[in-house]
Amino acid sequence: MSIEVSGGRRGLTDPVLAAEIMAAIPDQPLETQRKMNYFMTPRGKRINEYEVLCCYTQPTPDWIPGGLDWGDWTQKFHGGRPSWSNESTEMRSSDWLKHRDPAFRWHALYVKDKAEEWRYTDRFLKAYSADGHVRSMDPVWRDEVLGDYLGAFGFSEYGLFNSHSSVVRDCLGDTLRMSSAMIGLDKVDNAQMIQIERTFLAKLVPGFPESTDIPKNEWTKGVIFKGSREVVQQIWQETYDWNEILFSGHMIYDPLFGQFVRREFFSRLSSYYGDTLTPFFINQMQLYFSQTKGITTDMFHTCLAADEQFGDYNIRLMRAWADKWLPRTITSLKDFMGIFSKIPEIKGVSDKPAIEAALGRVFDDWKHDFADPIGYKVDTAALIKTVLTGLK
Amino acid sequence: MAISAATKAATDALAVNRAPVSVGAQEVHRWMQSFTWDFEKNRTKYSTKYKMANDTKEQFKLIAKEYARMESVKDERQFGSLQDVLTRVDAANRVHPKWNESMKVISNFLEVGEYNAIAATGMLWDSATAPEQKNGYLGQVMDEIRHTNQCGYINYYFAKQGQDAAGHNDARRTRAIGPLWKGMKRVFSDGFISGDAVECSINLQLVGEACFTNPLIVAVTEWASANGDEMTPTVFLSIETDELRHMANGYQTVVSIANDEAASKYLNTDLNNAFWTQQKYFTPVLGMMFEYGSHFKVEPWVKTWNRWVYEDWGGIWIGRLGKYGVQSPASLRDAKKDAYWAHHDLFMIAYALWPTGFFRVTLPTAEEAEWYEANYPGWYDMYGKVYDEWRARGCEDPDSGFLPLQWFIENNHPIYIDRVSQVPFCPSYCKGASTLRVLEYNGKKHSFSDQWGERMWLSEPERYECQNIWEQYEGRELSEVITEGHGLRSDGKTLISQPHTNKDGKMWTLDDIKKINCVFSDPLKAL
Ligand SMILES: [Fe+2]
Numbered sequence: 001m002s003i004e005v006s007g008g009r010r011g012l013t014d015p016v017l018a019a020e021i022m023a024a025i026p027d028q029p030l031e032t033q034r035k036m037n038y039f040m041t042p043r044g045k046r047i048n049e050y051e052v053l054c055c056y057t058q059p060t061p062d063w064i065p066g067g068l069d070w071g072d073w074t075q076k077f078h079g080g081r082p083s084w085s086n087e088s089t090e091m092r093s094s095d096w097l098k099h100r101d102p103a104f105r106w107h108a109l110y111v112k113d114k115a116e117e118w119r120y121t122d123r124f125l126k127a128y129s130a131d132g133h134v135r136s137m138d139p140v141w142r143d144e145v146l147g148d149y150l151g152a153f154g155f156s157e158y159g160l161f162n163s164h165s166s167v168v169r170d171c172l173g174d175t176l177r178m179s180s181a182m183i184g185l186d187k188v189d190n191a192q193m194i195q196i197e198r199t200f201l202a203k204l205v206p207g208f209p210e211s212t213d214i215p216k217n218e219w220t221k222g223v224i225f226k227g228s229r230e231v232v233q234q235i236w237q238e239t240y241d242w243n244e245i246l247f248s249g250h251m252i253y254d255p256l257f258g259q260f261v262r263r264e265f266f267s268r269l270s271s272y273y274g275d276t277l278t279p280f281f282i283n284q285m286q287l288y289f290s291q292t293k294g295i296t297t298d299m300f301h302t303c304l305a306a307d308e309q310f311g312d313y314n315i316r317l318m319r320a321w322a323d324k325w326l327p328r329t330i331t332s333l334k335d336f337m338g339i340f341s342k343i344p345e346i347k348g349v350s351d352k353p354a355i356e357a358a359l360g361r362v363f364d365d366w367k368h369d370f371a372d373p374i375g376y377k378v379d380t381a382a383l384i385k386t387v388l389t390g391l392k
Numbered sequence: 393m394a395i396s397a398a399t400k401a402a403t404d405a406l407a408v409n410r411a412p413v414s415v416g417a418q419e420v421h422r423w424m425q426s427f428t429w430d431f432e433k434n435r436t437k438y439s440t441k442y443k444m445a446n447d448t449k450e451q452f453k454l455i456a457k458e459y460a461r462m463e464s465v466k467d468e469r470q471f472g473s474l475q476d477v478l479t480r481v482d483a484a485n486r487v488h489p490k491w492n493e494s495m496k497v498i499s500n501f502l503e504v505g506e507y508n509a510i511a512a513t514g515m516l517w518d519s520a521t522a523p524e525q526k527n528g529y530l531g532q533v534m535d536e537i538r539h540t541n542q543c544g545y546i547n548y549y550f551a552k553q554g555q556d557a558a559g560h561n562d563a564r565r566t567r568a569i570g571p572l573w574k575g576m577k578r579v580f581s582d583g584f585i586s587g588d589a590v591e592c593s594i595n596l597q598l599v600g601e602a603c604f605t606n607p608l609i610v611a612v613t614e615w616a617s618a619n620g621d622e623m624t625p626t627v628f629l630s631i632e633t634d635e636l637r638h639m640a641n642g643y644q645t646v647v648s649i650a651n652d653e654a655a656s657k658y659l660n661t662d663l664n665n666a667f668w669t670q671q672k673y674f675t676p677v678l679g680m681m682f683e684y685g686s687h688f689k690v691e692p693w694v695k696t697w698n699r700w701v702y703e704d705w706g707g708i709w710i711g712r713l714g715k716y717g718v719q720s721p722a723s724l725r726d727a728k729k730d731a732y733w734a735h736h737d738l739f740m741i742a743y744a745l746w747p748t749g750f751f752r753v754t755l756p757t758a759e760e761a762e763w764y765e766a767n768y769p770g771w772y773d774m775y776g777k778v779y780d781e782w783r784a785r786g787c788e789d790p791d792s793g794f795l796p797l798q799w800f801i802e803n804n805h806p807i808y809i810d811r812v813s814q815v816p817f818c819p820s821y822c823k824g825a826s827t828l829r830v831l832e833y834n835g836k837k838h839s840f841s842d843q844w845g846e847r848m849w850l851s852e853p854e855r856y857e858c859q860n861i862w863e864q865y866e867g868r869e870l871s872e873v874i875t876e877g878h879g880l881r882s883d884g885k886t887l888i889s890q891p892h893t894n895k896d897g898k899m900w901t902l903d904d905i906k907k908i909n910c911v912f913s914d915p916l917k918a919l
Pocket residue numbers: 506509535536539631
């Protein structure tokens with residue numbers, strides 16, 4: 001027969017082709033090592049599917065620690081700057097490919113989770129609307145706080161999202177790159193969920209402004225988000241070191257400012273104002289926060305701080321970065337305190353002692369999860385005191 | 393509206409309509425363009441000589457959650473097929489051995505392109521100013537992660553289920569040994585990420601995706617399925633469903649810079665360089681993988697090339713961009729000439745260097761020789777008769793002590809490496825258009841095979857100085873290089889690569905190579 005086959009004949013199903021193929025196949029498999037990436041060191045007992053599909057996809061030479069390739073880059077930037085280089089960050093590592101998402105999510109697992117969240121969101125919104133739940137929502141909370149300030153917070157999430165673009169370009173490892181893209185996508189998802197909520201409210205409450213104009217005005221010109229806007233801009237556009245971007249965003253700013261705004265303000269207060277809608281979205285954001293925390297603490301604590309060769313140096317650098325980013329984050333929280341004068345006070349919920357307790361929870365968490373692991377000395381009581389001076 | 397009136401309105405509205413209400417992705421996307429804000433330092437970290445417009449739109453209108461939903465539906469189908477029926481019918485063991493070998497390379501090398509496209513589109517997400525455009529690139533960042541994982545999955549699947557796992561199981565480590573790797577990095581790695589951001593977009597989307605990914609991903613599925621491989625079509629066609637958005641991203645990038653003055657000055661030069669860069673590698677490598685890496689043939693590569701590259705891309709796709717001043721690249725004609733013989737020239741070299749591969753290669757059989765001669769008249773006199781000679785000297789047999797590389801040396805046909813593309817060529821024995829040009833720079837000699845690469849070099853040598861495999865391996869003995877690059881199977885002595893796929897043929901070991909005492913030398917030193 002001719003070896004040129006046409007008409008879409010398939011070797012698997014066409015008996016003539018299949019017979020010829022089968023005759024060529026060795027009687028026994030030629031190789032017994034069937035595990036892909038068998039040469040790598042797994043994080044757990046054995047190499048898992050995430051590690052098979054993600055690890056060593058980064059084609060860096062061995063002078064970038066962890067790389068398996070050799071030699072130079074085949075094309076460089078104008079002027080000769082290399083494709084990827086150790087100089088892109090002040091952090092040092094003996095293996096840039098060591099990071100793992102603790103949940104071992106490769107692309108398919110990541111989108112599967114988010115797809116479920118989307119389907120459930122759709123069902124929830126339908127039930128919420130048909131149930132007439134929106135009638136119980138306090139109008140000031142709804143129109144001023146959700147319409148204006150929740151919308152404005154969306155810009156913080158959107159700016160943080162954009163801070164991941166250069167990380168995705170510059171970082172030195174495959175799992176780092178994939179994780180950074182995923183935690184970046186979660187941030188734009190947060191911004192979009194805020195707009196979903198506002199669009200949804202506009203459908204249920206005639207006259208509720210769906211447009212982003214008012215929130216954007218609040219974000220860019222208002223005083224409540226002034227400090228946070230500046231920090232976000234600095235993380236997004238003024239910081240070039242990809243590790244510093246991740247560290248300032250996910251190890252300082254978001255666990256303090258983001259956590260207070262999401263968990264202690266919007267989520268905690270909403271139920272007091274008859275709002276069961278906002279917690280639905282915030283809870284998703286909090287899920288993303290906890291997944292992101294798993295990722296970035298793996299990057300900075302499990303990998304960089306514990307690096308046998310460079311751990312001490314990295315820890316010192318992280319502390320220096322904390323010194324740089326913490327005061328700005330405190331200012332952003334202090335500015336945010338202005339929001340409490342915009343809502344009707346509820347005793348034990350939104351008065352000063354309650355706010356102080358809320359700040360206490362956020363700072364305690366941060367100290368425990370982010371500061372202590374790198375031996376960063378911090379007087380949280382003093383920081384809280386500074387933040388509280390922002391109360392009007 | 394007064395607040396209490398609004399609440400009343402909500403209550404009244406509910407009284408009229410109790411139908412469930414939700415929010416669709418597009419209702420959110422329509423606000424996307426307003427998500428950004430102006431501030432003093434809002435500019436990209438990656439410089440480009442072009443200015444991308446602030447109001448660039450994006451047509452797919454996805455939001456994060458809708459993206460995830462769409463992709464997970466595709467994943468369910470794809471992984472369902474792979475894990476269910478294809479596994480039950482033992483499909484990986486019904487693939488022609490030659491094609492099993494080709495997929496070691498194709499899937500892994502495509503993975504490199506997909507992986508670097510993550511970083512490339514990260515850069516474009518950074519350099520675009522319009523949120524919709526950023527969003528389009530973000531979607532692509534995620535897609536390219538998906539494709540990286542999918543390509544890995546093919547090697548993973550073939551390793552776990554198939555007839556020869558070696559190479560599938562460690563391609564990410566062993567690929568760096570051989571002569572095809574550095575060229576791969578030029579087109580699919582550094583070419584996407586290192587340079588002017590728009591230039592990179594042109595390399596990735598306008599040429600890489602719009603021109604070569606189609607043949608690579610779509611045509612490869614036809615060759616795969618003819619040769620018994622249904623895994624590859626299952627995965628690659630699923631990859632291809634995302635590519636439409638990527639080509640649209642590339643199109644929008646051109647639209648976004650169309651009104652910029654820089655576009656009229658530089659765009660066509662950047663496009664010409666990108667086209668030549670990509671084609672210089674893909675034209676020969678794809679043709680070689682298809683024709684020499686298969687048993688059953690679908691059609692001569694030159695026909696595929698003319699249809700996909702010359703007519704569809706050079707004509708229709710570029711034609712659509714004509715209104716933005718984009719012209720068909722000047723190098724397209726030279727590329728067309730090369731598309732006839734370049735893959736035959738490259739296969740000769742690749743076969744001669746077989747011990748440095750991570751896959752088994754096969755000399756054309758008698759019936760294949762006939763097919764080549766029928767489709768490429770003159771093939772036998774140039775290539776076929778040399779293969780007969782090699783075979784007669786025992787090139788497939790480990791006891792022969794003969795490596796085809798010796799033939800090149802004996803006949804004084806040095807193999808050079810084009811500095812800019814990193815593609816090997818033999819100027820004294822080829823039918824393609826390669827001619828030797830040698831330039832000195834920074835105290836070193838550099839060889840080039842064509843005028844287009846030489847031009848790129850002359851204007852910016854600092855971008856392309858990368859050392860080549862001859863310089864790296866100079867003075868070293870072949871078996872040492874193989875060992876160092878982990879080119880051995882799990883028994884610790886048999887080579888992963890072999891010069892045949894004959895199931896009854898003997899396999900070469902490291903000792904067989906050692907006996908020959910083949911030492912690398914850089915032909916540029918002899919000049
Ligand atoms: Fe892709």
